[in-house]
């Protein structure tokens with residue numbers, strides 16, 4: 001009898017510990033990688049298409065398999081004061097790189113949050129109606145560079161603002177660093193402190209990849225880079241991550257007219273050469289049929305690109321919100337593999353990270369962590385594209401060129 005009780009107890013407690021968090025299909029969430037956890041926040045779901053404030057994390061400190069129960073824990077109670085949203089940007093920043101900054105727009109009002117000490121949220125409303133498409137933390141965690149498009153009275157302005165994270169009270173510097181006359185997509189911080197914006201809209205409604213706009217956080221200048229190699233086909237809703245050996249991998253994206261996945265779902269930009277060089281991986285195994293092509297996030301953990309949620313087209317060609325996580329093992333440059341099992345730190349070594357970083361980068365305190373992070377981007381940003389198609393149409397008819405206002409801005 002007592003044996004039975006013990007058995008029952010053990011079973012019961014295990015049931016509590018491993019009790020799975022029920023994932024629901026979502027799109028437009030954010031993903032932030034910190035302390036061996038990927039924190040997911042918000043997003044649209046079928047039931048809440050104006051957004052949610054769901055908050056949960058995937059534990060990547062231990063092995064897991066996509067076919068089994070995922071090590072996901074619910075943190076919704078910790079986000080109950082966060083406004084529901086379906087488009088926002090997030091980054092890990094602050095002097096210790098230990099805080100999730102969430103910058104989101106909620107029905108004309110903007111809110112900036114930070115998740116302090118992993119336990120509490122701090123929030124300030126921001127009197128702006130801009131739609132941010134990327135947030136990048138600099139190397140030392142002092143500044144966050146947010147890029148986006150204005151709305152309302154600022155409707156035709158593209159801008160970058162800088163948040164100073166070192167103020168005791170979270171504070172947004174109220175200066176526009178630059179006004180850039182182009183719509184830019186996913187942002188990647190390179191080890192030398194430059195931010196590469198992967199994808200730009202010129203005169204059509206889709207992101208093009210031949211020219212890469214680069215903002216240098218060291219001196220506040222913009223440059224254009226005409227890349228070489230095989231330019232990815234135009235798209236929207238792609239994501240980008242940076243590997244430890246200096247390759248930017250873009251994943252996903254929908255074609256412009258009918259919004260189907262573009263044929264070249266994966267492309268690689270080598271940032272070790274000048275100019276950067278595009279290529280397509282020579283070998284990639286077949287993607288799962290439920291792999292998303294938009295609205296997902298991509299986070300690099302060691303050699304795994306973790307692709308979460310987003311949307312795909314099912315066999316009857318309807319768009320479905322995915323409640324799944326997928327992974328690509330990118331350890332072999334010319335042989336990317338969709339895999340199901342995750343092993344922490346796979347073939348990743350600290351050495352490979354430091355050899356590809358500049359001397360200066362390795363000396364700064366947050367640098368090693370940043371290298372491990374690689375980067376997370378969401379497809380959220382590009383939701384705005386759909387919203388703004390009509391606006392762009394209108395804009396195209398005009399020949400207005402926005403004069404760069406900051407002294408360093410060039411036509412990028």
Ligand SMILES: *[C@@H]1O[C@H](CO)[C@@H](O)[C@H](O)[C@H]1NC(C)=O
Nearest residue numbers: 075076077078079080119120
């Ligand atoms: C939710 O969080 C509050 C404050 O952190 C705490 O007091 C409360 O017990 C939590 N509720 C649950 C159900 O965890």
Ligand SMILES: *[C@@H]1O[C@H](CO)[C@@H](O)[C@H](O)[C@H]1NC(C)=O
Nearest residue numbers: 138139140141142143217218
């Ligand atoms: C952090 O980097 C910025 C440049 O990106 C620099 O202006 C600032 O002084 C640095 N702060 C610290 C504390 O190193």
Ligand SMILES: *[C@@H]1O[C@H](CO)[C@@H](O)[C@H](O)[C@H]1NC(C)=O
Nearest residue numbers: 142163164165166167168173
């Ligand atoms: C950022 O905040 C710190 C601390 O208040 C301050 O020393 C620094 O000058 C600020 N940076 C800018 C660019 O305002």
Ligand SMILES: *[C@@H]1O[C@H](CO)[C@@H](O)[C@H](O)[C@H]1NC(C)=O
Nearest residue numbers: 210211224225226227228229
């Ligand atoms: C970029 O380079 C290609 C050749 O690689 C050239 O055809 C094209 O004109 C260049 N574009 C610009 C804007 O310089």
Ligand SMILES: *[C@@H]1O[C@H](CO)[C@@H](O)[C@H](O)[C@H]1NC(C)=O
Nearest residue numbers: 228229270273277278279280
């Ligand atoms: C660009 O990448 C392709 C494929 O890896 C390679 O064949 C080519 O030599 C590279 N070009 C440059 C200029 O590095």
Ligand SMILES: *[C@@H]1O[C@H](CO)[C@@H](O)[C@H](O)[C@H]1NC(C)=O
Nearest residue numbers: 313314315316317318319320
């Ligand atoms: C595809 O998704 C649509 C919308 O959710 C659904 O009605 C349809 O049954 C799905 N088709 C298949 C084959 O599952």
Ligand SMILES: *[C@@H]1O[C@H](CO)[C@@H](O)[C@H](O)[C@H]1NC(C)=O
Nearest residue numbers: 036060061062301302344345
């Ligand atoms: C990877 O290795 C580093 C250094 O040994 C360790 O700090 C980190 O927790 C590991 N990450 C994972 C996901 O296991």
Ligand SMILES: *[C@@H]1O[C@H](CO)[C@@H](O)[C@H](O)[C@H]1NC(C)=O
Nearest residue numbers: 191192193357358359360361
């Ligand atoms: C490192 O920093 C020094 C001075 O701050 C600068 O002159 C040098 O160009 C930097 N090196 C690299 C590789 O960024």
